[in-house]
Ligand SMILES: *[C@@H]1O[C@H](CO)[C@@H](O)[C@H](O)[C@H]1NC(C)=O
Ligand SMILES: *[C@@H]1O[C@H](CO)[C@@H](O)[C@H](O)[C@H]1NC(C)=O
């Protein structure tokens with residue numbers, strides 16, 4: 259080995275990164291029944307668009323060449339503030355930008371003035387002749403932020419999407435908290451996850467389900483987010499593509515690797531192993547799926563369960579050539595800055611996530627280079643380039659968010675209940691790829707199931723908390739009744755309690 263690259267001097271750590279880290283996904287009210295594990299049939303690698311598994315794939319009949327080129331580059335945005343799609347909503351059409359979120363299932367737009375929503379917003383409720391209110395209130399809570407609005411239906415068209423006009427459920431947001439944030443360029447949210455997460459109930463058909471049944475497209479969409487190496491939230495925007503109904507060949511290189519969707523609510527997948535700089539973290543694989551591992555375009559960072567996060571940070575610290583980082587960098591409260599002439603990426607290791615293949619005795623790994631998780635932040639100093647850590651800890655899930663997704667073309671193959679990953683051509687920094695996919699690997703050394711069979715989903719927790727509350731209520735009631743009893747009775751009761759067991763028994767049998 260030759261000389262080590264001269265370590266760029268870490269110049270300073272700045273506070274204030276926390277405000278730039280947005281993360282959100284909704285909490286389910288209802289959970290669909292646990293799904294059967296992936297069926298290991300055939301090759302996991304596919305280059306052809308998915309077959310018409312649910313009989314809706316009229317447009318992809320052999321010979322009826324569908325072009326998805328109209329949908330290439332239909333997104334704008336960045337990892338910090340999300341990627342959005344332009345839509346025309348209502349009659350006459352109102353042009354709104356809609357955040358693409360695979361971690362929730364409601365379609366909602368701003369329906370009342372908000373200081374963080376730009377001027378192009380109009381009150382849909384009073385302006386659109388095709389709007390129909392359903393008069394039902396709906397509230398959606400995300401990891402960060404929430405909104406309350408009213409349910410209705412209206413028509414939409416997607417200029418750079420599927421041709422045609424479709425009638426969909428739409429919530430108009432009347433009140434919100436930490437949902438619209440300063441600097442965002444979108445006015446609504448498109449939840450692309452399953453109806454199990456839809457609020458107020460799963461009977462609210464999701465946008466994509468409506469699109470699939472009305473446009474008769476295959477039940478597949480795919481997402482490419484092109485922010486690799488770009489500032490987390492610069493003045494401009496980066497591009498991206500949301501392909502509805504299939505897979506666009508120009509958006510990926512090499513093979514697509516598929517992992518089964520464990521349960522259809524979030525896009526829940528099974529993670530088998532993590533490696534930092536080629537070194538296995540060696541945690542029990544259930545730690546990686548505590549209490550679920552999901553693919554969520556609406557979450558900015560790669561979020562890891564606390565135990566996994568600690569192990570990853572420890573591994574990065576021991577692998578990287580920099581030992582002087584204060585903990586603030588890892589927790590997201592500080593930025594690390596270097597002289598503009600130096601880039602710190604060579605100091606950090608690669609990070610690999612192993613996913614269960616469709617053939618369950620195999621796995622494949624998606625790898626991100628530091629260019630994806632040591633993320634530039636613009637506009638701090640003149641001669642400095644500052645970076646934040648693109649990974650954070652989480653108490654409720656492992657979330658494959660934009661930090662990772664920006665390396666890949668991700669296929670949400672709902673028809674075949676699987677999520678595919680392929681290397682994205684736009685995941686390059688300075689002409690070099692910043693993501694990799696390799697496989698297959700054996701899973702002989704890994705438990706046959708890394709997802710806890712009885713995950714305590716939110717509804718279950720509610721049931722338990724209601725049960726505990728009832729119990730407390732009953733105890734309280736008993737105490738109150740005892741207090742209200744005439745003194746004689748109270749006295750006797752006290753006697754009972756303080757007497758020893760035999761006297762108690764005697765008392766009772768008297
Ligand atoms: C896998 O698929 C085959 C054929 O589609 C079916 O016969 C078999 O029961 C499936 N196995 C599981 C575990 O779902
Ligand atoms: C699954 O993978 C194993 C190990 O690579 C292989 O032996 C087996 O034939 C594969 N099964 C199928 C159905 O492809």
Ligand SMILES: *[C@@H]1O[C@H](CO)[C@@H](O)[C@H](O)[C@H]1NC(C)=O
Pocket residue numbers: 325326328419420421
């Ligand atoms: C939509 O229609 C236009 C014009 O007819 C056509 O060029 C385009 O390919 C169509 N897009 C899709 C996705 O079918």
